[in-house]
Structures are given as structure tokens and as C-alpha cells.
Amino acid sequence: MIDVRREPPSGEYADRVLRLIGSHGWTVEHIGSPDGRRPAITSTVGLCLRGHPEFVVFGCDVLEGFMLLEPLALAVENGKRFESCAELTDLSAGSERFGLISYPNSTRHLPTVNELFRREGTAPIPALVLFRSGLPETPTPPGTARRARYTTYSVATYEAMRAAARAEAQ
Numbered sequence: 001m002i003d004v005r006r007e008p009p010s011g012e013y014a015d016r017v018l019r020l021i022g023s024h025g026w027t028v029e030h031i032g033s034p035d036g037r038r039p040a041i042t043s044t045v046g047l048c049l050r051g052h053p054e055f056v057v058f059g060c061d062v063l064e065g066f067m068l069l070e071p072l073a074l075a076v077e078n079g080k081r082f083e084s085c086a087e088l089t090d091l092s093a094g095s096e097r098f099g100l101i102s103y104p105n106s107t108r109h110l111p112t113v114n115e116l117f118r119r120e121g122t123a124p125i126p127a128l129v130l131f132r133s134g135l136p137e138t139p140t141p142p143g144t145a146r147r148a149r150y151t152t153y154s155v156a157t158y159e160a161m162r163a164a165a166r167a168e169a170q
Contacts, residue, residue, distance in 0.1 A: 001136075010056065014112070014115070014116060015111060017029070017116065018046055019076050019115065020046075020089075021045065021046035021049070022026070023051045024046075025046060025049075025050075025077055026044050026045065026046035026047050026070055026073050026074075026076075026077070027044070027045050027046055028041070028042060028043070028044055028045070028065065028070070028073070029043055029044075029045050029112055030042045030062045030065055031043075031109075032120045039057060039058045039059035040058070040060060040061065040062075040065070041056060041057075041058055041109050042056070042057050042058075042060050042062070042064075042065025042066065042068075042069060042070070042106070043055060043056040043057070043109070043110050043127070044069055044073050044114070045110075045112055045113045045116070046070075046113075047073060047076050048113060048117050048125045049117065050077075052076045052081065052082070052113070053082075053102075053103075053125075053126040053127050054110060054125060054127045054128070055069050055072050055073065055082075055100075055127065055128055055129075055130055056103060056110060056111050056127050056128070056130070057069060057129070057130045057131070057155065058131075059104060064113060067167060068098075068130055069130065072088075072130070082100055082101070082128060083128075084100060084102035084128060085099070085100070085101065085102075086100045086103055086142070087099050088100065088130075096123075096130065097132070098130060098132055099130075099131060100129065100130055100131075101128065101129050101131065102126040102127075102129075103126070103127040103128060103129045104123075104124065104125070104126060104127075105124050106124045106125055106126065106127040107124045109127075110124075110125065110127055133151050
């Protein structure tokens with residue numbers, strides 16, 4: 001139920017994704033960076049057909065990405081709804097926390113779901129980015145800076161959106 005690809009979705013690949021969604025209701029796609037300069041992207045494909053945003057996680061290998069996204073997709077399959085600024089206590093272990101943040105322009109990072117299910121002239125398929133919020137905000141050792149930079153940006157954005165939502169609720 002995992003697809004790994006490096007090219008745009010078309011033909012046989014798109015047919016295979018649609019068959020997986022027809023059989024299982026959703027699938028997970030992993031897009032690696034051929035040159036390793038960008039973080040890999042792992043996302044769900046098919047949850048939008050249930051009226052739910054897709055899930056995406058950056059910087060994971062295939063197995064880790066699947067293991068992080070599968071419980072979320074199964075929860076959606078069982079009727080649960082997730083929203084931006086949600087903290088996911090079920091996935092948390094120790095000091096590591098996970099959260100979700102809205103990712104409104106998914107066309108660049110989720111091409112398959114947008115090519116298969118987005119209607120012409122409509123907004124991109126909505127997505128929620130899963131991130132670890134228990135990572136340090138300090139400089140990281142060489143070789144991990146790119147991954148931490150993506151995560152730190154998401155954490156800072158998440159914390160700002162969460163504070164704004166709390167202030168608005170009061």
C-alpha cells in the first residue's frame with residue numbers, strides 16, 4: 001500500500017494508485033529527492049474523497065512516513081476528523097510531541113492527489129502537515145540542518161496559529 005516514485009503521476013502509475021484507493025480507500029505515496037538536496041515527502045492519497053485533508057510529512061524514509069501516517073488515515077477511515085493546530089497525543093512518545101498544521105497550497109508537494117482529484121479551476125486539495133514539535137530550536141549538527149529547518153519553521157508557525165486560535169476563543 002506504499003508507492004515510491006520520482007516522476008509525475010501518469011498512465012500506469014495513476015491507474016495503480018486509483019486501484020489501491022478503490023481497494024483500500026486510501027494509499028500512501030513517498031516521493032524521494034533524486035539528488036538528496038530536498039527532504040523526502042510522504043503523504044496520503046485518497047482521504048480527500050472522504051472530505052478530509054490529506055496528511056503529509058517531510059524528511060522521513062518510506063517506512064517511518066508510512067508508520068506515522070497510517071494511524072491517522074485509519075482514524076479518518078473510522079470517522080475521526082483532524083484539524084489544523086491539533087496536538088496528537090496518541091502518537092507522542094516521551095518528550096516528543098506531534099502536531100498538525102494546515103497546508104493550503106499542496107500542488108507542489110502533493111502532485112498525485114491534485115492531478116487525480118482536483119477539479120479544474122478549484123483550490124488545491126487541502127492537506128495537514130504532521131510534524132514533531134519536541135525537537136530543539138537550537139542549531140543542529142552538520143547533515144541534519146535541512147530537516148530541522150523545515151521542522152522548526154512548521155513548529156514556529158504552528159505555535160503562532162495555536163496562540164491566535166486560543167486568543168480568538170477567549
